Amino acid sequence: xxxxxxxxxxxxxxxxxxxxxxxxxxxxxxxxxxxxxxxxxxxxxxxxxxxxxxxxxxxxxxxxxxxxxxxxxxxxxxxxxxxxxxxxxxxxxxxxxxxxxxxxxxxxxxxxxxxxxxxxxxxxxxxxxxxxxxxxxxxxxxxxxxxxxxxxxxxxxxxxxxxxxxxxxxxxxxxxxxxxxxxxxxxxxxxxxxxxxxxxxxxxxxxxxxxxxxxxxxxxxxxxxxxxxxxxxxxxxxxxxxxxxxxxxxxxxxxxxxxxxxxxxxxxxxxxxxxxxxxxxxxxxxxxxxxxxxxxxxxxxxxxxxxxxxxxxxxxxxxxxxxxxxxxx
Amino acid sequence: xxxxxxxxxxxxxxxxxxxxxxxxxxxxxxxxxxxxxxxxxxxxxxxxxxxxxxxxxxxxxxxxxxxxxxxxxxxxxxxxxxxxxxxxxxxxxxxxxxxxxxxxxxxxxxxxxxxxxxxxxxxxxxxxxxxxxxxxxxxxxxxxxxxxxxxxxxxxxxxxxxxxxxxxxxxxxxxxxxxxxxxxxxxxxxxxxxxxxxxxxxxxxxxxxxxxxxxxxxxxxxxxxxxxxxxxxxxxxxxxxxxxxxxxxxxxxxxxxxxxxxxxxxxxxxxxxxxxxxxxxxxxxxxxxxxxxxxxxxxxxxxxxxxxxxxxxxxxxxxxxxxxxxxxxxxxx
Amino acid sequence: xxxxxxxxxxxxxxxxxxxxxxxxxxxxxxxxxxxxxxxxxxxxxxxxxxxxxxxxxxxxxxxxxxxxxxxxxxxxxxxxxxxxxxxxxxxxxxxxxxxxxxxxxxxxxxxxxxxxxxxxxxxxxxxxxxxxxxxxxxxxxxxxxxxxxxxxxxxxxxxxxxxxxxxxxxxxxxxxxxxxxxxxxxxxxxxxxxxxxxxxxxxxxxxxxxxxxxxxxxxxxxxxxxxxxxxxxxxxxxxxxxxxxxxxxxxxxxxxxxxxxxxxxxxxxxxxxxxxxxxxxxxxxxxxxxxxxxxxxxxxxxxxxxxxxxxxxxxxxxxxxxxxxxxxxxx
Numbered sequence: 001x002x003x004x005x006x007x008x009x010x011x012x013x014x015x016x017x018x019x020x021x022x023x024x025x026x027x028x029x030x031x032x033x034x035x036x037x038x039x040x041x042x043x044x045x046x047x048x049x050x051x052x053x054x055x056x057x058x059x060x061x062x063x064x065x066x067x068x069x070x071x072x073x074x075x076x077x078x079x080x081x082x083x084x085x086x087x088x089x090x091x092x093x094x095x096x097x098x099x100x101x102x103x104x105x106x107x108x109x110x111x112x113x114x115x116x117x118x119x120x121x122x123x124x125x126x127x128x129x130x131x132x133x134x135x136x137x138x139x140x141x142x143x144x145x146x147x148x149x150x151x152x153x154x155x156x157x158x159x160x161x162x163x164x165x166x167x168x169x170x171x172x173x174x175x176x177x178x179x180x181x182x183x184x185x186x187x188x189x190x191x192x193x194x195x196x197x198x199x200x201x202x203x204x205x206x207x208x209x210x211x212x213x214x215x216x217x218x219x220x221x222x223x224x225x226x227x228x229x230x231x232x233x234x235x236x237x238x239x240x241x242x243x244x245x246x247x248x249x250x251x252x253x254x255x256x257x258x259x260x261x262x263x264x265x266x267x268x269x270x271x272x273x274x275x276x277x278x279x280x281x282x283x284x285x286x287x288x289x290x291x292x293x294x295x296x297x298x299x300x301x302x303x304x305x306x307x308x309x310x311x312x313x314x315x316x317x318x319x320x321x322x323x324x325x326x327x328x329x
Numbered sequence: 330x331x332x333x334x335x336x337x338x339x340x341x342x343x344x345x346x347x348x349x350x351x352x353x354x355x356x357x358x359x360x361x362x363x364x365x366x367x368x369x370x371x372x373x374x375x376x377x378x379x380x381x382x383x384x385x386x387x388x389x390x391x392x393x394x395x396x397x398x399x400x401x402x403x404x405x406x407x408x409x410x411x412x413x414x415x416x417x418x419x420x421x422x423x424x425x426x427x428x429x430x431x432x433x434x435x436x437x438x439x440x441x442x443x444x445x446x447x448x449x450x451x452x453x454x455x456x457x458x459x460x461x462x463x464x465x466x467x468x469x470x471x472x473x474x475x476x477x478x479x480x481x482x483x484x485x486x487x488x489x490x491x492x493x494x495x496x497x498x499x500x501x502x503x504x505x506x507x508x509x510x511x512x513x514x515x516x517x518x519x520x521x522x523x524x525x526x527x528x529x530x531x532x533x534x535x536x537x538x539x540x541x542x543x544x545x546x547x548x549x550x551x552x553x554x555x556x557x558x559x560x561x562x563x564x565x566x567x568x569x570x571x572x573x574x575x576x577x578x579x580x581x582x583x584x585x586x587x588x589x590x591x592x593x594x595x596x597x598x599x600x601x602x603x604x605x606x607x608x609x610x611x612x613x614x615x616x617x618x619x620x621x622x623x624x625x626x627x628x629x630x631x632x633x634x635x636x637x638x639x640x641x642x643x644x645x646x647x648x649x650x651x652x653x654x655x656x657x658x659x660x661x662x
Numbered sequence: 663x664x665x666x667x668x669x670x671x672x673x674x675x676x677x678x679x680x681x682x683x684x685x686x687x688x689x690x691x692x693x694x695x696x697x698x699x700x701x702x703x704x705x706x707x708x709x710x711x712x713x714x715x716x717x718x719x720x721x722x723x724x725x726x727x728x729x730x731x732x733x734x735x736x737x738x739x740x741x742x743x744x745x746x747x748x749x750x751x752x753x754x755x756x757x758x759x760x761x762x763x764x765x766x767x768x769x770x771x772x773x774x775x776x777x778x779x780x781x782x783x784x785x786x787x788x789x790x791x792x793x794x795x796x797x798x799x800x801x802x803x804x805x806x807x808x809x810x811x812x813x814x815x816x817x818x819x820x821x822x823x824x825x826x827x828x829x830x831x832x833x834x835x836x837x838x839x840x841x842x843x844x845x846x847x848x849x850x851x852x853x854x855x856x857x858x859x860x861x862x863x864x865x866x867x868x869x870x871x872x873x874x875x876x877x878x879x880x881x882x883x884x885x886x887x888x889x890x891x892x893x894x895x896x897x898x899x900x901x902x903x904x905x906x907x908x909x910x911x912x913x914x915x916x917x918x919x920x921x922x923x924x925x926x927x928x929x930x931x932x933x934x935x936x937x938x939x940x941x942x943x944x945x946x947x948x949x950x951x952x953x954x955x956x957x958x959x960x961x962x963x964x965x966x967x968x969x970x971x972x973x974x975x976x977x978x979x980x981x982x983x984x985x986x987x988x989x990x991x992x993x
Contacts, residue, residue, distance in 0.1 A: 054564060056560060056563055056564060091566045091567070091568060092566065093566070094563070094565065094566035095564065095565040095566035095567075096566060099564070100564045102557060102560070104557055107556060107557040107558065108557040108558055108560070109558055109561065110558040110561075110576055110579075110580070111580070111655070112579055112580055112583075112653070112654065122565045122566070125565065125566060125567060126566060157655045157656070159655075173561075174564075340829075343829045344829050344832045344833050344836065347830065347832075347833035348833050348836055348837070351833060355842075355846065355849075474974065474978065474981070475974060477977065478970050478973040478974035478977055479970055480925055480948075480966065480969050480970065480973070481929075482948065483948060483962070483966035483969065483970070486948070486951075486952065486955060486962055486966070487962070487966070490955050490959075490962070591835065601840050601841060601844070601933075602929055602932070602933065605933065616841045616844070617933070620841075620844045620845055620848045621848070623848065628845055631838075631841065632838070632841065632842065632845070635836075635837070635841065636833075636837050639835070639837075639838075640832075640836050643832075643835075643836075
């Protein structure tokens with residue numbers, strides 16, 4: 001049963017410098033238990049995409065201008081468009097059905113409350129219960145995420161924990177109400193490499209244990225390769241390619257994806273012999289997107305048509321979507 | 330935490346020393362030493378020759394004016410520590426007694442003032458931050474700015490003319506803090522009477538502070554609202570008011586508490602004029618009258634004690650900061 | 663996107679101009695300065711320009727001994743042969759007593775009324791602006807100079823120097839400033855110069871802390887370290903590299919400081935510790951107005967409003983300047 005179905009989501013920012021189209025037409029579907037990797041470089045709109053799903057886009061100056069986010073809110077009823085819910089109803093969804101883990105655990109946790117209090121706040125809000133039962137749940141969550149001696153640790157303040165611990169606490173807080181979907185926005189970017197692996201393992205393990213769907217937003221292709229089942233590649237606010245992990249990595253079809261994969265420094269070959277590959281040019285100004293394909297200026301396969309026409313999403317194979325006229329290996 | 334307290338206390342010592350040195354220096358740089366000035370006053374009062382000489386000598390001995398300066402200072406410092414500020418030139422009462430009468434009044438006035446300022450400014454400032462450039466924000470900014478620019482003595486005069494004298498309304502008293510005969514009232518009546526007397530002075534002392542405090546709250550709140558943990562709080566599904574109060578305001582208030590310590594000296598200064606106009610027997614009026622009368626012992630005592638109290642309040646507000654901000658109380662493990 | 667790089671001051675000025683209120687206040691301040699500078703030409707019973715008995719003179723600025731005691735009103739009504747005069751818009755000086763019109767409300771003859779001694783309120787107001795403005799600006803100049811010096815020293819050298827300077831700042835903050843000013847003025851006597859100096863010497867702590875904070879932040883910045891490595895002398899680093907960065911907030915602080923100094927001067931004059939009562943000052947005007955509060959509303963309202971307007975103008979300009987500097991508020 002499709003848990004989450006996003007169609008043509010557009011989030012624009014209305015600034016004095018022009019309209020910044022942070023998210024400009026993204027579609028995807030998520031089943032229960034899926035792991036979706038959302039990949040793209042900084043500024044491509046992937047974080048804004050995840051915020052849009054939660055309707056946490058800062059309202060001046062940003063706004064979700066069109067699209068729908070159909071979510072299976074109840075067991076029996078049909079899917080509901082999250083974008084059409086009232087704010088009060090949406091608050092019931094946030095934290096309870098859709099949860100989010102952010103990139104910087106140090107700044108994402110309130111420095112003046114203990115982590116126990118912050119987790120308890122979420123539990124008390126959505127599931128209620130006596131202070132004892134809330135406290136029990138907090139301890140349960142903390143040990144679930146692998147924090148030792150949770151009864152003591154829950155009285156710690158965020159600055160007293162290490163980076164990895166903090167992120168675990170964030171995960172505990174996000175999962176405390178057993179959401180259906182966890183959105184992890186660059187959860188490991190701010191952490192050391194060894195801790196990264198731990199946190200990713202943790203998230204994957206919990207996903208299986210709790211039967212959640214996971215949307216993993218990252219710029220790190222390595223993380224995607226390890227964790228995701230399906231992958232969406234984003235560029236300049238639009239998605240450019242979608243497929244399973246194997247398909248994307250073995251047979252990238254969009255020139256941008258191909259460029260990204262080529263840019264991963266090779267270890268097998270002698271490093272001294274070759275220069276690192278980089279995609280020439282830089283991301284276009286999201287306030288002044290060119291007509292046609294946004295990648296045109298940097299694409300090795302560009303033709304005149306690319307700059308003139310809007311490129312539609314092309315389901316070239318089963319389970320694949322590419323936004324390119326000239327896709328192919 | 331203990332380390333922090335000790336460190337702060339140690340840093341206070343040189344400041345205290347500096348305060349005492351400056352007070353001592355300012356008074357002793359005055360033209361004419363206290364002894365001959367006192368003799369001058371005595372002569373003005375047509376004292377006899379013998380008494381004049383006696384006064385000069387006893388003053389000299391009292392202040393050790395025949396000894397070198399640093400010895401004088403140490404002697405004075407020693408007496409200050411025991412709260413012995415000598416006797417007033419004007420009425421020969423113990424200085425410490427006069428201050429003991431005046432200080433509680435000024436403290437009451439100032440504490441009330443701080444409370445009122447905070448109670449009004451914080452909600453307005455916080456709400457302005459939540460709806461920046463909205464109606465309340467703009468209106469309060471302009472209104473408070475206008476208030477801030479009003480000279481306190483002018484406001485006092487206008488208030489007296491409008492609500493406290495015979496011409497228009499006459500609902501507030503203009504002198505003192507208590508009506509004669511109020512001692513006969515039961516305690517709550519007495520409190521009400523004092524309160525009634527304090528309304529106008531407190532108004533004069535508070536209105537100027539709204540501008541600064543509300544802007545400061547607003548700025549602090551704006552800073553806090555941009556933080557990531559506010560986004561996290563929303564992502565948990567918390568209602569907006571809880572986000573604003575429990576998460577944003579709680580953090581925004583921390584720097585506000587440290588301000589309390591620095592508000593005090595400003596208030597002690599402002600109350601000179603207000604106390605003078607409303608004839609309130611507080612430290613401000615005592616200080617002013619002492620300056621007029623060149624009553625050195627009282628002047629020195631007021632300067633030292635006020636400075637010391639300010640130092641203490643700065644220290645207290647730092648302590649409060651440490652208590653409310655767990656990042657300082659609990660160091661890194 | 664604007665590609666042209668601009669000088670910082672031009673950028674700040676552009677932002678400042680966007681607030682119409684601030685620009686109006688700035689104009690008011692400039693107008694006030696003009697009034698203060700040209701007071702003798704604006705409110706004076708002596709004519710500005712006089713041609714008398716073939717000689718030209720400017721009696722408003724310097725009175726030729728031969729013309730002492732002349733009744734200028736009479737001369738204007740009935741000019742002698744060959745003389746010509748241009749008179750000031752307000753035909754009174756603070757020292758001219760019109761005993762026929764004591765305590766008169768605003769009228770055609772005396773636009774803003776007269777006080778208990780028959781002196782024209784408008785003339786006093788105009789001449790009084792000199793005291794307020796000069797005290798404001800000079801006092802702030804002194805305060806900024808001291809504050810900059812100490813702040814730069816503390817911020818640049820850090821360590822022990824910083825501790826010492828911070829203690830000094832703390833000591834200054836602890837003292838009840840107004841009381842201290844009263845005390846010092848009681849000793850040295852209230853003259854306008856003493857007032858300027860005392861207000862300046864007691865008011866530098868804000869600037870010092872500001873500058874110290876900025877310098878401490880800048881100390882480790884690359885361009886400062888680069889200058890050090892290049893062998894620049896300490897003073898040069900402080901002057902050329904740190905000072906310009908701290909100037910903007912200092913300017914804001916100075917603007918508010920002028921407002922504050924004007925208020926202090928008015929308060930001092932009100933209490934009788936300001937400029938000598940014979941010299942016009944807005945504060946002393948209010949002090950004298952106290953006894954006539956019931957019967958002469960204009961004596962209370964007008965000088966008070968003048969103080970209020972001036973302080974407001976400076977405060978609003980300060981606020982606008984502060985917003986203009988803030989990079990977050992750039993539009």
